[in-house]
Amino acid sequence: MKDFSFEIHKELPNCLGRIGTIHTPHGDILTPAFVTVGTKGTVKSLTPEQVKGTGAQVIIANTYHLYLQPGDETIKNIGGLHKAMNWNGPLMTDSGGFQVFSLGAAYGNKLGKIANKKDEELLLSDTAEDEKPKIARIDPNGVMFRSHTDGSAHYLSPEKSIDIQHNLGADIIFAFDECTSPHESLHYQKEALERTHRWAKRSLEHHKSKENHKTQALFGIVQGGRDETLRKESAEYIGSLDFDGFGIGGSFDKEDMDKAVEWCNSILPKEKPRHLLGIGEPIDLFGAVEKGCDLFDCVSPTRIARSGMFYTKEGRANLLNQKFREDLKPLDENCKCYACQNFSRSYIAHLFHAKEILGATLLSIHNIHFVVAMVDGMRETISSGNFEAYKQDFLKKYYANS
RNA sequence: GCGUCGGUGGCGGAGUGGUCAAUCGCACUAGACUGUAAAUCUGGCGCCUUCGGGCUUCGAAGGUUCGAAUCCUUCCCGACGCA
Numbered sequence: 001m002k003d004f005s006f007e008i009h010k011e012l013p014n015c016l017g018r019i020g021t022i023h024t025p026h027g028d029i030l031t032p033a034f035v036t037v038g039t040k041g042t043v044k045s046l047t048p049e050q051v052k053g054t055g056a057q058v059i060i061a062n063t064y065h066l067y068l069q070p071g072d073e074t075i076k077n078i079g080g081l082h083k084a085m086n087w088n089g090p091l092m093t094d095s096g097g098f099q100v101f102s103l104g105a106a107y108g109n110k111l112g113k114i115a116n117k118k119d120e121e122l123l124l125s126d127t128a129e130d131e132k133p134k135i136a137r138i139d140p141n142g143v144m145f146r147s148h149t150d151g152s153a154h155y156l157s158p159e160k161s162i163d164i165q166h167n168l169g170a171d172i173i174f175a176f177d178e179c180t181s182p183h184e185s186l187h188y189q190k191e192a193l194e195r196t197h198r199w200a201k202r203s204l205e206h207h208k209s210k211e212n213h214k215t216q217a218l219f220g221i222v223q224g225g226r227d228e229t230l231r232k233e234s235a236e237y238i239g240s241l242d243f244d245g246f247g248i249g250g251s252f253d254k255e256d257m258d259k260a261v262e263w264c265n266s267i268l269p270k271e272k273p274r275h276l277l278g279i280g281e282p283i284d285l286f287g288a289v290e291k292g293c294d295l296f297d298c299v300s301p302t303r304i305a306r307s308g309m310f311y312t313k314e315g316r317a318n319l320l321n322q323k324f325r326e327d328l329k330p331l332d333e334n335c336k337c338y339a340c341q342n343f344s345r346s347y348i349a350h351l352f353h354a355k356e357i358l359g360a361t362l363l364s365i366h367n368i369h370f371v372v373a374m375v376d377g378m379r380e381t382i383s384s385g386n387f388e389a390y391k392q393d394f395l396k397k398y399y400a401n402s
Numbered sequence: 403g404c405g406u407c408g409g410u411g412g413c414g415g416a417g418u419g420g421u422c423a424a425u426c427g428c429a430c431u432a433g434a435c436u437g438u439a440a441a442u443c444u445g446g447c448g449c450c451u452u453c454g455g456g457c458u459u460c461g462a463a464g465g466u467u468c469g470a471a472u473c474c475u476u477c478c479c480g481a482c483g484c485a
Contacts, residue, residue, distance in 0.1 A: 039438050060437070098437045107439075114436060135439085148439040179437075221437090249437065278437035299438045306441045307434090322431075352441095360441055 004171070004217040004244055006273045006294075012382055016265045016292025019382045022245075022273050024090045024171035025215055026082060029057050031273065032289045034280070034375045035092060035297035036368050040065045041075075041085050043368075044302050045360045048087045053338055054368040055376065059087055060297045063164050064096035064156065068147050072167035080169035092297075093170040095161045095203070097177035097196075097221065097249065098278065100143050104136035105181040113251040113278070115182035115226070138178065140195065158202040166212040174247055175203035177221040182251035189225040196223045197237050204241055217244035219275060222264050225251050231260055235267035245273040248293070252279075258287030265292035280371060282311075282398050286391045289378050301367035306360045308352045311370040313397050319363065324349045337369035338362075 008020040022029040036043055036056040043051050043059060051059065061081060066072060078084055082091055101113060135146040142157030161176035177196045180189055200220045207218045220243035224230030238246060248264050261276060268274055273294040279285070280298020288296055301311070308320040312332040317324075319331075330340035331348070339348065339362040351359030374394065381390040 035437095037438070044438080045441075062438080065438085092437095094437050099439090102437095103439070110434095110443090112436070174437080177437095247437075252436090254436095275437085280436055284436075296437090298436050299440085300436050303438060303440065303442085304435060307443090308441095309435080318433080320431090355441080357441070 003215055006245065006271065008271070010383060012290065012387055015290050016262065017290045017382060017387070018292065018294070019379050020273070020294060022090075022294070024217070026088055026090050026171050027057075029090050029295070030379060031294035032375055032378055033057050033295055034285070034368075034371045035060050035275070035295055036372075037297050037299045037302060038085070038087075039299075040069070041081060043364070044306065045357065045364050046302075046368075048085060050338075050361070050365055051087070051368070052089070054365055055372040056368055058090045058092060058295070059085075060092040060094055061085075061168065061170065062094050062096065062099075063161055063168070064099040064145065066093075066168060067096070067156075067164045068149065068154070072164040076167040076169070082169065090172070091170040092172040092275075093165045093168050093174070094277070095165065095174040095176045095221075096143075096156050097161075097174070098179045099145065100136055100138060100177075101179035101181060103145060103148060104134050104138065104143075105184070107134045107136070111181060111183060113179060113182060114254050114257075115251065116254050138195070140198075142176075142199075143178075158199040159206045162203050162206045162210075162218075166207075166210060166216065169212075170216065172217045172219060172245070173207075175200045175218060175220045175243070177223060177247075177249055179250050180223065180225055182226055182253070184225065186227060186230075189227060189230055193223050193225075193230055193234055196221065197234070200238055200241060200243075204243060208242075219243055219245040219247045219273075221247040221249045221277070222268070223250045224264075226253050226260065228260075228263055231263040232267055235264040239268040243272070245275065247275045247277050249277040257284055258291050261288055261291040261293060282371075282374060283395060285371070285375065286378070286395060289375070289382075290387075290391070298371075301371050302364045305363035305367045308349075308359070308363065310363050311367050313394075315398050315401050319345060319349050320352055331363070331366050332370065335366065335370065336373070337366045339366040 003025045005023045006020060008018045011018040020031045022031055035058040036051060038059040039062040041061050066075060075081055075084055082088055135148060137144045142155055145154045145156060158176040165173040176199050178192045180192045207213050220238040220241055222234045222238050224234040246268050248261060252260050265274055275295035276288045276293040278298060279288060279296050280300045309316055309318050310331050324345045327345040329345055331345060332340060343362060348359055348362050377390055381387040
């Protein structure tokens with residue numbers, strides 16, 4: 001695809017990390033880059049100008065959500081997602097594969113896609129499948145969803161997901177996959193992986209058969225859960241297909257996420273960009289970059305912001321805590337974001353207590369900027385050769401109190 | 403002065419003889435959140451606790467009863483009505 005390319009500028013010695021540039025029809029992305037999440041075609045509580053002000057380079061929106069509302073045809077008819085959102089920078093769309101998980105296996109329970117060692121014993125059995133009220137059901141051809149808003153039934157297949165993403169018109173789109181729960185059995189993981197592989201091929205073939213492949217890049221998604229053999233098998237297969245780049249999706253062990261990333265990236269073709277899907281905690285991002293990921297998106301900065309949580313160099317803090325009521329300091333010392341340059345913790349805490357929406361906006365600005373700036377730091381130190389020191393210093397401070 | 407209705411935990415407001423330390427909402431307080439079912443969710447919220455339980459509460463004081471926030475008497479306070 002001629003409007004899309006990736007170049008690597010420098011690599012980290014003795015590991016898979018690198019810095020580079022992704023060229024898209026709507027501008028360049030300096031990598032590694034944090035992709036901010038705008039599921040329904042908006043980064044919640046922020047205008048595009050405010051998003052830009054955080055330093056974020058890319059936004060990722062969601063196929064499932066925009067298909068349901070307002071409808072991908074509508075978006076197409078009003079000139080595409082870039083125009084609708086008034087965002088003329090690089091844009092991505094996720095395929096809806098994550099909703100296979102969030103509205104399927106994860107629906108109605110507290111389980112996330114990241115497993116902690118503690119959960120291990122109590123959650124191994126996945127036998128009670130049919131008793132849980134799921135609103136996504138998987139079959140070999142695709143997934144039947146029941147809309148989480150109005151209960152109406154919809155069917156997403158690889159072809160359908162690609163068609164929707166073509167209508168939306170993002171610069172980078174994803175193959176339709178199945179994100180599995182970390183608590184599924186190996187047997188199930190295997191079965192799901194084979195399905196995801198078939199879907200990847202179908203996504204790619206369908207994409208190539210349309211004109212859109214000339215202006216939109218398609219990334220294939222590696223799955224395989226927490227199993228090394230499956231991850232490698234998946235990287236091998238997905239990496240062999242003619243995708244423009246790759247996503248690494250699915251479930252992980254919190255403790256050795258970077259190992260899983262390494263399994264994949266040591267096999268995926270080096271010259272194409274890799275996106276670690278849905279990961280964004282500081283420790284995870286350092287690991288991901290070191291192990292060769294170029295992009296990652298995460299809802300965390302904006303989601304936690306809306307409930308009063310903010311990042312500082314000394315770790316996360318809850319602005320609703322009593323101690324911040326008269327704290328005149330900025331959210332994080334030396335932070336260059338709009339919120340920190342202009343407001344105190346005390347005032348923003350007041351906004352939250354008073355349920356004023358500006359509070360969510362300011363914390364979202366701060367949190368996105370925090371992560372973006374952290375990744376900027378990675379890029380700079382890879383360039384200057386100080387990455388390891390930067391990483392050690394950052395993580396030492398960040399996790400000092402936990 | 404007479405009459406009516408009312409006084410419940412920080413606030414609003416349930417309960418009207420035992421299952422009541424007292425539903426619920428708000429406020430307060432702490433926690434969670436990793437391709438957004440999310441401006442959401444969970445816990446705590448009289449006092450003490452070795453978490454089994456123990457102790458003191460429903461305007462005040464008396465009383466009835468095996469047992470009272472709930473029934474009776476008097477008093478205090480509030481709202482409304484009549485004078």
